[in-house]
Amino acid sequence: MPDSEQQRNGIDPARRRFLTNTLRTAVGVGLVAVTLGVYQRQARALPATAIRPPGAADEETFQGACIRCGLCVRDCPYHTLKLAELGDEVALGTPYFTARDVPCEMCDDIPCVKACPTGALDHALTDIDEARMGLAVVIDQEACIAFQGLRCEVCFNVCPIRGKAISLDYQHNTRSGKHALFIPVVHSNACTGCGKCEKACILEEAAIKVFPVALAKGLLGRHYRLGWEQKAEAGEALVTPDTPHEYNLPEGMRYDHAGEGLIIGERPPMPSPPPQRGAPEAPQSPFPSNPLDTLNGKGNNKGKGGL
Amino acid sequence: MQPGGRPGEEAIQVKGWFGAHKYLILRRASQLSILALFLLGPWFGIWIVKGNIASSLTLDVLPLSDPLVLLQVLATGHVPETAALIGGLIVLAFYFLVGGRVYCSWVCPVNIVTDLAEWVRRKLRVKGSANFSDKTRYWLLGAILIVAAVSGSVAWELVNPVSMVYRGLVFGMGLAWGVVAAVFLLDVFVGRRAWCGRLCPVGAFYGLVGEGAVLRVSAVRREQCDDCMDCFAICPEHQVIKPALKGADKGIGPVIMSGHCTNCGRCIDVCGRDVFEFSTRFSNNSRQAVGGVNHKSEVSS
Numbered sequence: 001m002p003d004s005e006q007q008r009n010g011i012d013p014a015r016r017r018f019l020t021n022t023l024r025t026a027v028g029v030g031l032v033a034v035t036l037g038v039y040q041r042q043a044r045a046l047p048a049t050a051i052r053p054p055g056a057a058d059e060e061t062f063q064g065a066c067i068r069c070g071l072c073v074r075d076c077p078y079h080t081l082k083l084a085e086l087g088d089e090v091a092l093g094t095p096y097f098t099a100r101d102v103p104c105e106m107c108d109d110i111p112c113v114k115a116c117p118t119g120a121l122d123h124a125l126t127d128i129d130e131a132r133m134g135l136a137v138v139i140d141q142e143a144c145i146a147f148q149g150l151r152c153e154v155c156f157n158v159c160p161i162r163g164k165a166i167s168l169d170y171q172h173n174t175r176s177g178k179h180a181l182f183i184p185v186v187h188s189n190a191c192t193g194c195g196k197c198e199k200a201c202i203l204e205e206a207a208i209k210v211f212p213v214a215l216a217k218g219l220l221g222r223h224y225r226l227g228w229e230q231k232a233e234a235g236e237a238l239v240t241p242d243t244p245h246e247y248n249l250p251e252g253m254r255y256d257h258a259g260e261g262l263i264i265g266e267r268p269p270m271p272s273p274p275p276q277r278g279a280p281e282a283p284q285s286p287f288p289s290n291p292l293d294t295l296n297g298k299g300n301n302k303g304k305g306g307l
Numbered sequence: 308m309q310p311g312g313r314p315g316e317e318a319i320q321v322k323g324w325f326g327a328h329k330y331l332i333l334r335r336a337s338q339l340s341i342l343a344l345f346l347l348g349p350w351f352g353i354w355i356v357k358g359n360i361a362s363s364l365t366l367d368v369l370p371l372s373d374p375l376v377l378l379q380v381l382a383t384g385h386v387p388e389t390a391a392l393i394g395g396l397i398v399l400a401f402y403f404l405v406g407g408r409v410y411c412s413w414v415c416p417v418n419i420v421t422d423l424a425e426w427v428r429r430k431l432r433v434k435g436s437a438n439f440s441d442k443t444r445y446w447l448l449g450a451i452l453i454v455a456a457v458s459g460s461v462a463w464e465l466v467n468p469v470s471m472v473y474r475g476l477v478f479g480m481g482l483a484w485g486v487v488a489a490v491f492l493l494d495v496f497v498g499r500r501a502w503c504g505r506l507c508p509v510g511a512f513y514g515l516v517g518e519g520a521v522l523r524v525s526a527v528r529r530e531q532c533d534d535c536m537d538c539f540a541i542c543p544e545h546q547v548i549k550p551a552l553k554g555a556d557k558g559i560g561p562v563i564m565s566g567h568c569t570n571c572g573r574c575i576d577v578c579g580r581d582v583f584e585f586s587t588r589f590s591n592n593s594r595q596a597v598g599g600v601n602h603k604s605e606v607s608s
Contacts, residue, residue, distance in 0.1 A: 025440050033450040040454070040462035063460040064383030067376045067391065068470065069362030070478050074348070083474065085481025092465045093361075093474050117362045117370060117391035118380060 043091040048211050050089070050096040051193060053081055054104065054131035055113040055121035058214065065120035068093030072112035072121060078105045081112060099195025099210045104133060106160050106194050129161060134193030135216035136166070136186045136208055144207035146182050149173040155184050155197035155208045164190040166197060184208065188217060313429065314540040317579030330572025337413045345477045360414070360473040361464070362391055370394035375512045376470070379463060382455040399516060405570070407517025411503060411510050412543075412571035416472045420487055421503045424494035425543070437498035441546070441567075444511035451508050468502075469509045500543050504567075518566035524574060525562040525586035526552045532582050538574035548574065552582070560591035 044059050046052075053072050056062045072095050073081040080102045084090035095112075097104060106128045113121040125131060136155075141147050159166040166184050173179040184197075186208075195210040210216075231237050247255045254263050288294060318327035325332070345363070347353040357364045362372040372394035380387055402410055412418055451463035464470055468486045475483040490502045503510055526532070529552050538552070539545045547565035554560070575583040 021440055025443050025446055029443065029446040029450050032447065033454050036451070036454050036462050036466065037458055040458050040460045040465055043462075043465055044460070060459055061385070064455075065380060065385040065387070067361045067372070067380060067387075067461065068464055068474060069358040069372075070474065071358045071362065071364060073478065074354075074357040083478045085475065085479045085483065086471060086486065087482035092471065115357075115364075116388070117364075117372060117394065118377075118385070118387035120385075123388060 040091075045089075046091075046096075046212055047089045048215055049098055049100070049209070050084075051099055051104075051134045051195060051210055051212065053095050053097070053112045053121055054106075054110055054128060054133055054192070055116070055123070055125040056133070057120075057122065059212075062120055063091055063094065065118050066094050067118050067120070069117065070095065071115040071117060075111040075115035077107065077111065078102065080104050097195070099134070099193075099198040100206055101199075103195035103199040103210075104192075105196075106131070106192060129190075129192060131192045131194075132213055134195070134210040135188055135213050136191050136193065136195075136197050136210050137216045138184055138186065138208045140205075140207040143203055143205070144184070145203075146184055149175060149179055149181050151182060152202060153182055153184065154200050154202055156182075158196045158200040160194060160196060161190050161192070165192070188213075314537040315577035315579075317535060317537065318577050321579045327576050330576050334413050334571060335419070338416060338419060341414055342416060342473075342476060345473075349477060359470070359477045361470050362394060364390075369397075371398050373470070374399045374516070375509055376461065376464060378512075379452060379455040379461045382452050383459045383461060384456075402513060402516050402520070404520060405517075405522045406520035406568065407513030407515065407566060408510060408569035409517070409522075410513045411507075412569035415469055415509075416476065417469050417487075417490060417507075418503065420472075420491050421494045421500065421543075424491045425500060428495050428499060431495070433496060437501060439498055439501055439505035441505055443505050444508055444514075447506060448508035448511040463508070467509065469507070504543055514566040516566075517568075519588075520566070521587050521589070522570060523562045523564065523586055523588050523591075524551075524568060524570060524572065524583055525590060526582050527561055527584055527586060527590075528580070528582045529553075529555060529561050531580045533580060535579070537577040537579070538583070541573045541577045543571065543573075544568060562586055562588060562591035564588065564591065 040063070044063060046059050052059075052062060053076075057065070068083065070083050070093075073083055080097045081095045082097065084092055084094050084096060086092055090096050108128060110125060110128050110131075113123060113125055116123070138144055138155075145152050153168060156162065156166045156168055164187060166186050169183040169185045171181040171183055173181050193210050193213070197208045198206045198210050201208050227239070245257070249255060249262075252265060255261065256263055315327050321327075344356045345359060347355055348357060355366060357367075360373060361376050362370070364370055370390045370393055372391045374395040377387060377391060377395040380391075454462045466486075468490050471483045471486055475481065493501050494503075498505060526548070532552060538548055542548055544565070544567040547563050547568045550559050550565075551561050551563045570585075572585065575585070
C-alpha cells in the first residue's frame with residue numbers, strides 16, 4: 001500500500017476495494033487455518049483406552065494417512081472396530097476399538113489391514129502376531145486378585161499368545177507362608193495389544209488394561225548397555241578385568257585399602273608379604289585354627305589391621 | 308418472475324409441476340440412491356458398496372476415492388496404496404467429463420440441506436447477506452492443503468461437513484447433526500448460498516476439476532429469454548448464467564463454461580420459455596441456433 005496521504009487518495013477505488021476484500025478474506029481464512037491447525041494437534045491426543053487397528057503407525061503418521069472411509073470397520077468380522085463420531089475423544093472418523101467392550105480377535109488373514117485403501121494400516125503386516133496395537137499392563141496390582149494369593153490366571157489363559165505375551169511368575173505368599181502367588185507378567189516383545197486379557201479380567205474394573213504402546217512402554221536411556229547382555233553377545237567381558245592396584249609411594253609409606261588409608265612411618269620392610277614378616281613371631285601360622293575367629297575379629301590378628 | 312412470486316411459476320404453468328421440477332427430482336433421486344447404496348449394507352446386510360464417500364469399494368472390485376481427501380493425504384507426505392490412487396483417478400476422470408460440481412448437486416448430501424435453507428430463506432424473506440467473496444473457497448482450499456502439509460495430519464477431515472455428514476449417516480452421526488444445523492443456519496440467516504457457493508473448499512476443488520468438463524448447460528434458445536430472472540433466482544451460482552444467456556452481443560457462446568456451474572439443471576426446470584438444455588462444451592458456437600446436442604440421457608454418478 002502506498003504510504004503517503006496523496007497516494008492513498010489517488011488510489012483507484014476499485015483497486016482499493018479489491019485489496020481490502022482480498023486482505024479481509026486472507027485474514028479470515030488465515031484464522032480458520034490456524035484454528036484448524038490447533039484443533040488437529042489436540043485431536044492427536046488419543047484417549048488411553050482407544051486402541052488403533054493392527055498395522056496402524058504412530059498417531060501422527062496415522063492421522064496423515066487415514067482417510068476415514070471405514071472399510072476396515074466393514075471388513076472386521078467381529079465388529080471390533082468403529083469409527084469415531086463427532087463428540088468422541090478420538091479424532092473424527094478414524095477407526096479404533098475399546099478392548100473392554102470388544103477386543104481384537106487377531107484374525108490370521110488380518111482383513112482390516114487388507115481393506116485399508118491408503119496403507120494407513122500398513123500392508124506389510126502379514127503376521128498378526130507381529131501387530132503392536134497396544135500393550136497390556138497389569139495396571140492395578142492392588143486390585144488384581146492374583147496379588148492377594150487367589151487363583152485366577154484368566155488373563156494368562158485367554159491370551160492368544162499364552163505363555164509368551166503373558167506368563168505367570170510364581171512368588172512366595174508371605175501372608176499364608178505356604179502358598180504361591182501366580183503373578184501375571186506381560187512381555188512387550190510378544191504382546192500384540194489385542195485386549196482379550198482386558199476384556200476377560202474378572203474384576204468390575206479391569207486390573208490389566210491395554211494402552212497405546214507410547215503410553216505403556218518405558219524406555220531405558222539409549223546409551224545404556226546391560227553388561228551381562230553385552231558379555232553374552234561378545235562371548236567375553238568387554239571391560240578390562242580388575243588388576244591389583246599398585247601404589248607408587250615413597251619409602252616408609254604404604255596404602256591400606258581396607259580402611260586405614262595412608263600409613264606413614266611404619267617399619268620399612270612392609271612391602272614384603274606379612275606372612276614372611278610374621279614367620280619368626282608365629283612360626284606355625286599367623287591365623288587361629290578356627291577361621292571364624294578371624295572373621296569375627298577374635299583372632300590374634302586383632303588390632304593389626306587386615307591383610 | 309412476478310414480484311413476490313417464486314421462481315418457476317411460469318414454468319409450472321407451461322410444463323406442469325413435474326416438468327418444472329424434473330432435474331430437481333432426478334437430483335434428489337441420485338443423491339438419495341447413492342446414499343441408499345451405502346446404507347443397504349449396514350441396514351439390510353446387502354453389501355453392494357462398502358465404506359463411505361471418502362473411499363469405497365463397490366462389489367468388492369471397484370475402488371472409488373475422493374480425490375480431495377487423497378490430495379490432503381499426499382500433502383501430509385503419505386503415499387497411499389494403489390487401491391486409493393486408482394479409485395481417486397476414476398472419480399477424477401468421471402467428474403472431469405461430467406463437470407466437477409456434479410458432485411455438489413447430484414451426490415453431496417449437504418446440498419439437500421443448503422437447498423432447503425435457500426427455500427426457507429425465500430419463505431422467510433430473509434434479506435441481506437454476509438458479503439463473503441466467492442473466492443473465499445479457493446483460499447480455504449489452499450489453506451486446508453497447507454495445514455495438511457504443515458501439520459502432517461488430514462486436518463480438514465476433522466471438520467469437513469460434507470464427509471462428516473456422509474460418514475455420519477453410514478457409520479453414526481454423533482454430534483454431527485450440530486454441524487448440519489450450523490450449515491443450515493449459516494445459509495438461512497448469514498449469507499445466501501454461503502456454504503456451497505462461497506466457502507466450501509470441496510466444491511472449490513470440484514469446480515477446478517470441472518473447468519474443462521464436457522457436459523454443460525447451454526442457453527441454446529437464449530433469444531427466447533424474456534428476462535423473467537427465474538433462472539438467476541434459482542441458480543446456486545447465478546453469476547455463471549449471465550455470460551452465456553446475455554453474451555450474444557459480445558460474441559460469447561450460449562454454453563455456460565464456468566466450472567462453478569453445478570450442472571444441477573434447475574435453470575432448465577424453472578425456465579418457462581425452454582431456453583436452457585444440457586449440451587456439451589463443443590457446441591459453444593456463439594451463433595448457435597436452436598438445436599445443439601440434446602442430452603436426454605440423464606446424469607448420475
